Amino acid sequence: MRQNNLASVLDVLRRESVTRSALVASTGLTRSTMAGLVAELAELGLIDEITPVATGRPGRPSPLVRLVPGAVAALAIDVSVTRLSVGLVGLDGRTISVSERDGDRSNESPHATADAVAEMAQRIGVGSDSCPLLVGAGVAVPGLVRERDAHVVVAPNLGWEDVAFAELVAGTIERRLGVCLSVDIGNEADLGALAEARFGVGxxxxxxxxxxxxxxxxxxxxxxxxxxxxxxxxxxxxxxxxxxxxxxxxxxxxxxxxxxxxxxxxxxxxxxxxxxxxxxxxxxxxxxxxxxxxxxxxxxxxxxxxxxxxxxxxxxxxxxxxxxxxxxxxxxxxxxxxxxxxxxxxxxxxxxxxxxxxxxxxLGIDALLIGAAELVLARAMADPAGAVTFGG
CATH class of the missing domain: 3.30.420.40 (ATPase, nucleotide binding domain)
Incomplete structure (x- = not known):
């Protein structure tokens, strides 16, 4: 029950910063329960409270509960035919840093792509002390993805068939950067839809x-x-x-x-x-x-x-x-x-x-990165304490 309540509070805060009273109204929880949940999430380093800018109205404005910027993130990877993008995306669905590489990838092997991903991940700080806590990695690909084993069944415009790309990325990042991450993978359009439904025009x-x-x-x-x-x-x-x-x-x-x-x-x-x-x-x-x-x-x-x-x-x-x-x-x-x-x-x-x-x-060019990150972040935030304790 407490895990579900923590997830409910984070779900509201991922969309906007609000007062404790607004959190109570949104979740239907009692004020005393909310006080305990806010304290626990603050202790985990996921949220804090700030005093909003004065509006000129009488009275002191109520503090806003918000996500701590950049405290937790997912590594997001967008593999398209003409561009490879690797970024860090925070809980609020915003990119923290992004590395991009243009060029035709239709003849590049999955192994070469995974090597490029690891190199670009290192460029944006993965494996360094300055990197946020990573709860996993998500990958968007232009092809059919079999969910049960995270295989790219076919990506015609990349020339890939039956590729265990999630496993390949996880192994390459661990070998080259010393970082162990769980990796999820999804079809690019599905992940674009996921991003737009949660954070965008949908x-x-x-x-x-x-x-x-x-x-x-x-x-x-x-x-x-x-x-x-x-x-x-x-x-x-x-x-x-x-x-x-x-x-x-x-x-x-x-x-x-x-x-x-x-x-x-x-x-x-x-x-x-x-x-x-x-x-x-x-x-x-x-x-x-x-x-x-x-x-x-x-x-x-x-x-x-x-x-x-x-x-x-x-x-x-x-x-x-x-x-x-x-x-x-x-x-x-x-x-x-x-x-x-x-x-x-x-x-x-x-x-x-x-x-x-x-x-x-x-969401523009970042939509697929945001959607790829959401594959990981949504699951991780269903158990916030576990995600923060054990990372990716």
């Missing part, structure tokens, strides 16, 4: 479909605040629904998958840019759109049209409350929205009015 929305755009396109379905996994745990692979039977071959082996029409390489090709240009090419695309380049705007319009076609089908099948577009779609959505919305209107299901807002993700 807060408070029950049924959300999150779409992540990169070289590949992934999705995640959130129902009543929890991910819908499907029968085998692989639900949400919307990038591989066939949307153009006469379209281009996909790296998954099929033809005309959604990602062959709305993925990064298809978009850059339409815009006359290097399809392997990665994040730098996407930045150039945004600059071209802002400056009104007609070729860029036409490419974005066509991509928005294909996005709308796919989203219309998902509305008819899933009937969500909200679509959240992340990854490269986040900065590009304003330039695609007109064509996207036109397709949604054109493809409405008969006379039924099912308007679903389509919004950009809020």
């Amino acid at each position: 807060r408070g929305t029950r049924n959300v479909v999150y779409i992540h755009g990169d070289i590949g396109v992934g999705g995640s379905i959130v129902v009543d605040g929890a991910r819908f996994p499907g029968g085998s745990g692989y639900a949400g692979e919307v990038g591989h629904m066939v949307i153009n039977p006469y379209g281009s071959p996909c790296r998954c082996g099929a033809r005309g998958c959604w990602e062959t029409e709305v993925g990064e390489r298809a978009l850059l090709t339409r815009a006359g840019l290097d399809p392997t240009g990665g994040s730098a090419a996407i930045d150039a695309l945004v600059e071209g759109a802002v400056s009104g380049d007609p070729i860029v705007l036409a490419a974005l319009g066509e991509t928005g049209r294909w996005l709308g076609i796919g989203l219309a089908g998902l509305i008819n099948v899933l009937d969500p409350d909200l679509f959240v577009l992340g990854g490269m779609f986040e900065p590009l959505l304003p330039f695609m929205s007109e064509c996207l919305e036109a397709e949604l209107m054109e493809r409405r299901f008969g006379p039924v009015e099912r308007t679903v807002p389509v919004v950009a993700a809020e």
Whole structure:
């Protein structure tokens, strides 16, 4: 019971700093119980109380209970085809430090990637005295992940099949940095959805479909605040629904998958840019759109049209409350929205009015790191005392 109560208090504080009275109201616990819980969490070094800035109103403002910044963190790893990011993420869902490395990773082996992760982790302080207490590591990958043994079943755009990447990362970090961490792994879109649902634009929305755009396109379905996994745990692979039977071959082996029409390489090709240009090419695309380049705007319009076609089908099948577009779609959505919305209107299901807002993700490039960290932090904070006592 006490463990659950400690977790309930931390769950509130992970979203915002509040007074003890607000904690009592949020959790339904008594004031005396709350006093003991606050004292225990403070002794663990997880929270403290601060006096807020005076507002000019009569009376002394009540102290705010807050998370101690940087006291506890997770090591977060985002493995994408064109970028590798490694960061430390705190309990409040904010990145403390991040190391990034751009470049095409489609031909890099899992072992080489794990070595790069360890090197970048050392760069941000893992293994040093200045590092926060780490309760574990989380990894986001663009592929199917088998939860029972943390294997990457297949990541087509990385060229990986049946890779025990979580085990590989844990072993490499222990060997090279002398730090023993438990490592969890998840699909990038699922983790982006997790981050946006807890800390981003999806807060408070029950049924959300999150779409992540990169070289590949992934999705995640959130129902009543929890991910819908499907029968085998692989639900949400919307990038591989066939949307153009006469379209281009996909790296998954099929033809005309959604990602062959709305993925990064298809978009850059339409815009006359290097399809392997990665994040730098996407930045150039945004600059071209802002400056009104007609070729860029036409490419974005066509991509928005294909996005709308796919989203219309998902509305008819899933009937969500909200679509959240992340990854490269986040900065590009304003330039695609007109064509996207036109397709949604054109493809409405008969006379039924099912308007679903389509919004950009809020957390930007850090979303996958935050989601990867949440894999670890949410589990660790279910038993705060154990997590702090035993670390990762």
